[in-house]
Amino acid sequence: MTALAYHDGESMSSSLLARSVQTNPVVIRRLLGRLGKAGLVRAHPGKAGGAELARRPESITLMDIFRAVEGGSPFSIPDKPANKSCAVSCRMKRVLASVLSETEKAMAASLEKVRLSDLASEIRASDPG
Amino acid sequence: MTALAYHDGESMSSSLLARSVQTNPVVIRRLLGRLGKAGLVRAHPGKAGGAELARRPESITLMDIFRAVEGGSPFSIPDKPANKSCAVSCRMKRVLASVLSETEKAMAASLEKVRLSDLASEIRASDPG
């Protein structure tokens, strides 16, 4: 995503992006699929195809990307059946959920503050060429 | 840990704790081992042995537990070699590390705010017996 923002608006093929992160094009396409469903990127098939940002990088935060690629909550509470004869076990899930919801909000707020354009700027600032 | 705080100061065996979370005593002992190294619990072998909190539950935060159980950072940056011919790939690790360090701090601050005694109180409040 940062690469897309860096090459402002231009379309890049999945193989090119794959080389950038040293992985397989299919992995990239899987990610682009999720990002596409979230409305962050557009893909064009065909000979001169590729992927490009669907919105301006100023309007995309890291939280948008996080939500798109990691489906659900970063924290998960195991849903084993509680031990009915234990007061702690019975109430724990409810209590933990409330706490984790708070720290999730804190994390989200932090990620919301960083826009994709910020990352691109930082890269440009430290790029000699 | 909440169970230990709930049964204020009393010692509990790993098998008892295991039944509470519906798992195997060995799993509990492995966790207690880490918590012990972090100075959060004490364990006593022998016939009337078990584990107990090493500090008052008011002085233990969820962040303490998190650090003790999960060794390192919740976020990890893959340490694949960067693609030297790509400016983004070369600078990305540094930029990402700085950003993630911020959100880690946010998460830590949120977990620091919750003390073990808070959880025990909440359980007691909603416990009829």
Place this chain on the structure above:
DNA sequence: CTCATTGGTAACCGTGACTATTACAGTTTT
């Protein structure tokens, strides 16, 4: 039209992390 290039997706394998389980040694109380 033909064909090369690309995205999209399914199928499969290998790997790494974690849980569960068994087993055994060491310690402490009875």
Place this chain on the structure above:
DNA sequence: AAAACTGTAATAGTCACGGTTACCAATGAG
């Protein structure tokens, strides 16, 4: 001595994820 506990090692099973191959659909160049 016996019982009950911790601590730890070894093992097997499960699950998620990355990597890979393969195939289809779409698009643009010739």
